[in-house]
Amino acid sequence: MERPLIALFRLIDGFENAGVEYVVVGSIASSLHGEYRASADVDVVARIVTQQIGPLVEALRDEFYIDDLSVTRAVDRGGSFNVIHSEAIFKIDVFIIATEFGRQQLERRQRHQVSGHEVWIASAEDTILAKLDWYRRGNEVSELQWRDVKGILGTQGARLDFDYLRSWAARIGVLDLLERALTDID
Secondary structure, eight states, X not given: OOHHHHHHHHHHHHHHHHTOEEEEEHHHHHHHHSOOXXXXXXEEEEEOOHHHHHHHHHHHTTTEEOOXXXXXXXXXXXXXXXXXXXXXXXXXEEEEOOSHHHHHHHHTOXXXXXXXXXXXXXXXXXXXXXXXXXXXXXXTOOHHHHHHHHHHHHHHGGGSOHHHHHHHHHHHTOHHXXXXXXXXXX
């Protein structure tokens, strides 16, 4: 099993033991919905409340490097923190839900089988939207983000909810990028 998946499954176990809701986003989600690509890290969006910090840190401490102060700051400020799996030597970035779109990703998440494990994964539409947002924030230079978007659009095709995509793309300011990506795959 790949190091990223080992680390991810252990993190999910810790989340579930601490009662933390999560959704896997980023390259794992885009690989599942589109074209596979390796990644240097794993990204997860989570809803963590102050009361869950102690149990979460305790649940992860044996297998991960985790800094409880970083987790507390991220939860308090709506930021992010990372954990590093000791055995796999692999980093996972955890983004605390701080936006309406983040809440939407969590609400629309879907259960998938990944290497024999049940995992909550962002929907194809939300993965496209998040990738377009990161592409825009990165000054529209990341070929990886753009390729991921086009890969999902090309693979999922008519199964996508285009009304939802266009509505949320407009709300987060990436409608022009969505339309450009749709034109690029035709």
